[in-house]
Amino acid sequence: EPEVTQTPSHQVTQMGQEVILRCVPISNHLYFYWYRQILGQKVEFLVSFYNNEISEKSEIFDDQFSVERPDGSNFTLKIRSTKLEDSAMYFCASSGDRGYEQYFGPGTRLTVT
Amino acid sequence: QKEVEQDPGPLSVPEGAIVSLNCTYSNSAFQYFMWYRQYSRKGPELLMYTYSSGNKEDGRFTAQVDKSSKYISLFIRDSQPSDSATYLCAIRRVQGAQKLVFGQGTRLTINP
Numbered sequence: 614e615p616e617v618t619q620t621p622s623h624q625v626t627q628m629g630q631e632v633i634l635r636c637v638p639i640s641n642h643l644y645f646y647w648y649r650q651i652l653g654q655k656v657e658f659l660v661s662f663y664n665n666e667i668s669e670k671s672e673i674f675d676d677q678f679s680v681e682r683p684d685g686s687n688f689t690l691k692i693r694s695t696k697l698e699d700s701a702m703y704f705c706a707s708s709g710d711r712g713y714e715q716y717f718g719p720g721t722r723l724t725v726t
Numbered sequence: 727q728k729e730v731e732q733d734p735g736p737l738s739v740p741e742g743a744i745v746s747l748n749c750t751y752s753n754s755a756f757q758y759f760m761w762y763r764q765y766s767r768k769g770p771e772l773l774m775y776t777y778s779s780g781n782k783e784d785g786r787f788t789a790q791v792d793k794s795s796k797y798i799s800l801f802i803r804d805s806q807p808s809d810s811a812t813y814l815c816a817i818r819r820v821q822g823a824q825k826l827v828f829g830q831g832t833r834l835t836i837n838p
Binding site for chain 1: 772777816825
């Protein structure tokens with residue numbers, strides 16, 4: 614069964630460093646998303662991406678964040694200068710042409726020290 | 727008022743019991759309703775989604791939507807210890823923004 618994959622599973626970085634989180638969505642999907650979940654809190658929407666551009670972004674997704682689909686299979690989230698409060702699980706998700714069902718990857722745990 | 731409210735629990739029931747998990751939402755613009763299961767430190771796994779009011783059944787799981795009350799439920803019949811997880815409701819609008827808005831999640835434990 615097709616699934617969303619994410620790498621790395623765990624990333625430790627120092628405050629102020631740049632990180633890139635990588636995702637391979639399900640191959641025939643058209644819509645891509647990033648969510649995050651701070652420990653013990655809700656899953657929160659960050660950004661959606663369709664047709665090579667951002668469809669929607671939340672207030673969390675400020676100028677420090679960017680997304681890219683560099684080729685036909687990968688979808689990346691870059692955090693330019695990490696802060697302590699960026700420590701969270703980051704989930705990539707994708708959905709097909711109807712856009713309703715979103716399938717999530719296993720997540721990348723980001724720890725900023 | 728929060729967009730989606732879900733009792734975080736924890737909820738603990740004996741094996742074989744019927745489990746009822748619930749969420750309320752505030753905005754009638756939300757038209758699509760999902761239930762996800764999340765094991766500790768894993769990604770949310772889509773269990774069911776529904777659009778219309780009424781019931782939708784899939785094996786031991788039944789999703790119920792009451793749009794007039796803005797109330798959604800997930801029932802688990804013949805609960806198993808492997809059902810122990812956090813259950814998340816998620817809702818979205820039909821048109822426009824495609825983001826999912828999640829509830830807090832209810833932590834469920836099924837005791838053998």
